[in-house]
Amino acid sequence: MRVGRAAVFEWELEGVPVELGPHGAQPVEPVGCVGGPQPPGRWNPHAAHVETRVRTQATAAHGAGAGVRLGQPPRLIQEPRPPVWVPGGGSLETYDFALTNTYNYSYLSFYGYKYAKSVLDSFWRRADELGVERNPFQAAFAQFVLVSETDEKARQEYEEHVLYFYNKCMHINPRYVEAPGYRSARSTRNVLKARLEGTNRSGRDLLKSGFGWDELRAAGYIIAGSPETVRAELEAAARSLNVANVALLLQVGSAPHELTCKNTTLFATEVMPALREVFSEHDSSPFWPVTTQRVPQ
Numbered sequence: 001m002r003v004g005r006a007a008v009f010e011w012e013l014e015g016v017p018v019e020l021g022p023h024g025a026q027p028v029e030p031v032g033c034v035g036g037p038q039p040p041g042r043w044n045p046h047a048a049h050v051e052t053r054v055r056t057q058a059t060a061a062h063g064a065g066a067g068v069r070l071g072q073p074p075r076l077i078q079e080p081r082p083p084v085w086v087p088g089g090g091s092l093e094t095y096d097f098a099l100t101n102t103y104n105y106s107y108l109s110f111y112g113y114k115y116a117k118s119v120l121d122s123f124w125r126r127a128d129e130l131g132v133e134r135n136p137f138q139a140a141f142a143q144f145v146l147v148s149e150t151d152e153k154a155r156q157e158y159e160e161h162v163l164y165f166y167n168k169c170m171h172i173n174p175r176y177v178e179a180p181g182y183r184s185a186r187s188t189r190n191v192l193k194a195r196l197e198g199t200n201r202s203g204r205d206l207l208k209s210g211f212g213w214d215e216l217r218a219a220g221y222i223i224a225g226s227p228e229t230v231r232a233e234l235e236a237a238a239r240s241l242n243v244a245n246v247a248l249l250l251q252v253g254s255a256p257h258e259l260t261c262k263n264t265t266l267f268a269t270e271v272m273p274a275l276r277e278v279f280s281e282h283d284s285s286p287f288w289p290v291t292t293q294r295v296p297q
Helices: 045-055 092-100 111-132 149-166 185-197 203-208 213-218 225-239 255-273
Strands: 001-002 011-013 016-019 024-027 085-087 104-107 140-146 222-225 244-250
Touching: 016 085, 085 092, 092 111, 092 185, 104 111, 104 244, 111 213, 111 222, 111 225, 140 149, 140 225, 140 255, 149 213, 149 222, 149 255, 213 222, 222 225, 225 255
Parallel strands: 001 244, 085 104, 104 140, 140 222, 140 244
Antiparallel strands: 011 016, 016 024
């Protein structure tokens, strides 16, 4: 089981950050993009091929396709090609993109592992349909994890900061959540079906109805408590999702530096070592850089 503080991969073309997505590689600054801006709901599969060439060739792919413009060549050729992690929110096209290219599919939200289950169950069903092995290292999920000496002390230390986050930092206009054209029609049907059939309340419903520490723990938004409690619940969460990668959220809301450092240290020393062998029977090499692979003893 692999645990990472962040799951963001980016590279620079002469100092310009570029993000690769289903509608093309969109620079953070408007200096050009792979294949040009794409109409809503359309994929640009050429972007993935350009991304691979950028990482493996000494010169950028000028003229490789209509509208391709990448700027200057990258500073470093990376061989072998680094693993690619693709964030997604339940679109079937993103499932296929990750599964057919042997990329990691990452469901990253602030709603925790129970809310993630319908999306990741759907991802694995799609893997079965495509004949792809259910390798837990091909998926990831994000999770708030809060560790203290005891369950009660965890509540005393983290509760105000957790409630601050969910009360003050989750004001997202619903028009940005499902904007027209954001998903294809088939993916929209799939996501709505999963939500209607799910047994978990949506994040918006929980936040509207009033909530507290106990409700957030019960709903899986946070995994919190003593090292023993956290170890047990985090392993159970990973196995229930069949996911070996956790994008850890160890700082929450208004938690100060000292408390965040304590949380990080307790997790690294009291929780993480006990989880190293979870899913060890599966091959992580297609989804993690070579330098992170474990050396056989």
